[in-house]
Amino acid sequence: MIIRHMEPEDCGAIIAVAAHWWGSSYTSDMFSSWYIRHFRDTCLVAEEEGRMVGFLMGFWSQTLPDEAYIRIVMVDPAARGQGIGRALYEKLFEQAIASGRTTVRCVTAPWKKDSIAFHTKLGFRIEPQQQELEGVPVCLNYDGRGGQRVMFARRLSR
Ligand SMILES: CC(C)(COP(=O)(O)OP(=O)(O)OC[C@H]1O[C@@H](n2cnc3c(N)ncnc32)[C@H](O)[C@@H]1OP(=O)(O)O)[C@@H](O)C(=O)NCCC(=O)NCCS
Known part of the structure; x- marks a missing residue:
């Protein structure tokens, strides 16, 4: 598995799986190229053999410079329980620490x-x-x- 930054071009793939992975309808402005373009640094995709198996979307607070916020995480139901969610969070924690975030x-x-x-x-x-x-x-x-x-x-x- 690799973890990479999300790209604006990923939004179609995310929209295609969101309801299935969430378990019910899930629409959001976050799943758009403009959002990903502006929050790319804190949005991550987990891939196995070129296929997306999970994603995370977060941001660094502008108002609270010590804080990071994770807005959504989803893992393919067929790939749960294998540490993908943990790996996405731990990657964001690593980046948050490097950005001076403490919470x-x-x-x-x-x-x-x-x-x-x-x-x-x-x-x-x-x-x-x-x-x-x-x-x-x-x-x-x-x-x-x-x-x-x-x-x-x-x-x-x-
Ligand atoms: C929540 C979710 C992201 C977990 O992803 P995952 O890849 O299955 O989680 P991991 O395999 O990395 O598990 C990490 C730890 O959490 C625990 N965990 C995960 N799901 C669990 C569950 N349903 N019940 C109990 N513990 C659970 C695991 O045992 C593991 O513990 P360990 O590392 O100490 O062994 C996934 O179930 C999901 O996409 N759910 C639907 C979307 C959602 O609810 N998102 C969260 C709200 S935004």
Whole structure:
């Protein structure tokens, strides 16, 4: 497996697999050539024998110079459990440290138990909230529309 930066030309391949890999419809402005052009340095593709098997999209915070943010990660369901998700995250951690970032953040939906398990294994801690759902701290209005999210943070060290 190799990990490389995403290129604007990758957006068609990503759109083609996003719903299948996510498990339900997933459309986003992120899957566009303009987004990838501007965030290429923090968007990664995992490939096996020239075929995309996973991708990650993140960014360095402009407002918080110590922070990196991972917006989305998806791995081909046929290739899960083989360390591809971990490899994508660890590559971004490496780049984030080199860019002087000391914290990486991301969020997931409280019902995505697989994602919570994955992030916990990768060393993220769940940030405390005023409310808990089934024992998990959850931000109840993450997006101003009542969206619920588990908020993760992980310290980065050299
Ligand atoms: C979450 C996801 C990216 C994990 O990718 P993956 O390549 O299967 O994960 P890895 O094989 O690298 O696993 C890394 C660690 O997480 C653990 N893990 C991964 N999925 C897990 C699960 N469903 N349950 C428990 N642990 C899990 C692995 O055991 C592994 O631990 P280890 O390295 O200590 O052995 C993948 O399941 C996916 O694409 N899900 C759909 C999209 C999604 O939910 N994205 C996250 C929210 S943005």
